Structures are given as C-alpha cells and as structure tokens.
Amino acid sequence: MTVIECSHLEKRYKNGAGVKDADFIIQENTITGIVGRNGSGKTTLMKTIAGYLKKTGGDISVFGETPFNSLKVSANSMYLDEYTVFSNALTTKDILHHHGRFYPNWDADLAKKLANYFAIPMNVGTDYLSKGQKNTFFGILGLAARCPLTIFDEPTTGMDASVRKDFYRALLKDYLAHPRTILISSHHLDEIDELIEDLLLIDGGRSILHLPIEEVKEYSMAVSGPAMQVENWSAQQDVIARLEEKGGFSTVIVKNHFTAAEKAAARDLRFTPVSASDLCVYLTRRNIGGIDDVFSNSQHG
Numbered sequence: 001m002t003v004i005e006c007s008h009l010e011k012r013y014k015n016g017a018g019v020k021d022a023d024f025i026i027q028e029n030t031i032t033g034i035v036g037r038n039g040s041g042k043t044t045l046m047k048t049i050a051g052y053l054k055k056t057g058g059d060i061s062v063f064g065e066t067p068f069n070s071l072k073v074s075a076n077s078m079y080l081d082e083y084t085v086f087s088n089a090l091t092t093k094d095i096l097h098h099h100g101r102f103y104p105n106w107d108a109d110l111a112k113k114l115a116n117y118f119a120i121p122m123n124v125g126t127d128y129l130s131k132g133q134k135n136t137f138f139g140i141l142g143l144a145a146r147c148p149l150t151i152f153d154e155p156t157t158g159m160d161a162s163v164r165k166d167f168y169r170a171l172l173k174d175y176l177a178h179p180r181t182i183l184i185s186s187h188h189l190d191e192i193d194e195l196i197e198d199l200l201l202i203d204g205g206r207s208i209l210h211l212p213i214e215e216v217k218e219y220s221m222a223v224s225g226p227a228m229q230v231e232n233w234s235a236q237q238d239v240i241a242r243l244e245e246k247g248g249f250s251t252v253i254v255k256n257h258f259t260a261a262e263k264a265a266a267r268d269l270r271f272t273p274v275s276a277s278d279l280c281v282y283l284t285r286r287n288i289g290g291i292d293d294v295f296s297n298s299q300h301g
C-alpha cells in the first residue's frame, strides 16, 4: 500500500526557498533515509508530509489524504526533531504516560526499558535534559509509539557515538518486530546505510534520487588513471563528477551501466566502487571550488 505520494510537490516560503519539486512514492512498511546538504529542503519536506506545513503547489497525499489539517494523518503519524517542545510542568515520566493514552500502539514497557537503558532521568521536564538525552528521549517516544508513519528528523543530534549506535540498533530491532513506515533524515548516511531500505536524496528542494539503498551502492563507479585515457574512455559515459586532476592522473565518477566490452577496453584504468555516501556528495556538488579557494589570493580583503 502506498503511504506517501508526492507529485511535483512544492512548499515554498515567501523568500522562494523550500521544496520546489518533490516527486516520489513511499510504500507501507519501509525505512527511507532522507539525505541532502544543509538547506536542501529535508525538514520542509518532512513537515509537509506530517501536515505541519501547507503545500504551495503540486500534489501530496499521505494515507490517501492531503496531510495539512488531516485528522487521519495526525492520528497516524509522528514527527520528531530536536525542537520538539513539551511543557516543563510535565516530567519525562508524565510524558511517557500521556503518550500511552494518545498512541494506540504505545509500548509502555519498551519505553520504560529504553529510558532506563539510556539513563534518562524520569522526574524532570525535558528542558532539564542535556541535548543528547533530550534527543534520545524523543527517539524513545518515536519508537514506543509505533505510529504507522514515524518521521525522525535528524534524531541523533547531540547523541554520543555509542548512543547513536544503540539507538539505530533499537530502531532496527523494533522495526523488524513491528514493521511500519519510517522516514529518517541524517547527515551521516554511512551511519544509516545498513538500516535503511530506500534512499531519497534531496538537492535544492528537488528529489533527485529515490532508490533502494543496495542499488545506490551499485549506482556508480570511480574510474582512475592517466588523465588522457580517462578523458577518452569517459567521453561516451554518463559522467556524474570529475575529480581534481593531480600529476597527470585523474578520476571520473560514472554511472555504472557500461558494458563488459567497454570495461575491457579501459585496460590501464582502475575501477573502484563508490559508497552511497560519496555518491550523494558527488551528485550534490556545487561548482564553486573548494574551501581552500575561500582563503586563496584574498588576504581577507
């Protein structure tokens, strides 16, 4: 069953930024990683899916309804980010209790065990938790609620490395036991590429790649060697990026759909796989040079 369908979706703010053209379908019971550079539109997209923001163009359907002002979408989805706010009159224990009253699939035992494992204080308001504890607590809410659609917007902000690892493991274990539709955004694709099934890459407000993560890992190849040979060989290929030439050697990133004969013709060239995370970097590169260029020839004037 389709849970989310976006067709040329737009959610533009007054300044023109936001989501400009999102086009994808997400099926029930999948974990999708949403990645993209800072400011690419991930949060805007996820908040539009959750019904927090109203689209300005195109189409969006979540559980068959336009999400903005939809009771069905709010009852069946949960959006969590680091800015989630609860009244300080409520302790963390109270918040767990109230979630149990609101979310029909709430697993109170799991929430309690996770809070205990992650050493979350239970007798304070969320303002008294550290940044990492607060986000871990929100992560626990997202897991224990077992909402049909759960949206984690950069859930591991502030978590230390071992908490991040444990959180993702808890997420995977609970998802396998209780499949539902999960969206998770992250700037660290290499941390979630074993967890997610599909990847949605956003760039400049547009969805530019939506594929199973295993296909993303096979999507491209780095081809290196003497610059002239690389140039000649790649002339007939789909080139994604050309890396800086050094000492007469160069590397191109090409789509991995060349034939065996084409590969055999590239005798002196070296083929290396490109990780999903590196591919996303190449697909969203800006042609504005590197950070070193900011400092070169300027003398700060």
Ligand SMILES: Nc1ncnc2c1ncn2[C@@H]1O[C@H](COP(=O)(O)OP(=O)(O)OP(=O)(O)O)[C@@H](O)[C@H]1O
Pocket (backbone or CB within 6 Å): 013, 014, 015, 017, 018, 019, 036, 037, 038, 039, 040, 041, 042, 043, 044, 045
């Ligand atoms: N309330 C707002 N009003 C105007 N522009 C906004 C607003 N919120 C976000 N934007 C702009 O919309 C664009 C997308 O922002 P968004 O927060 O969705 O990106 P993001 O991919 O989640 O970024 P990050 O990875 O840094 O969290 C950015 O250019 C941002 O400056």
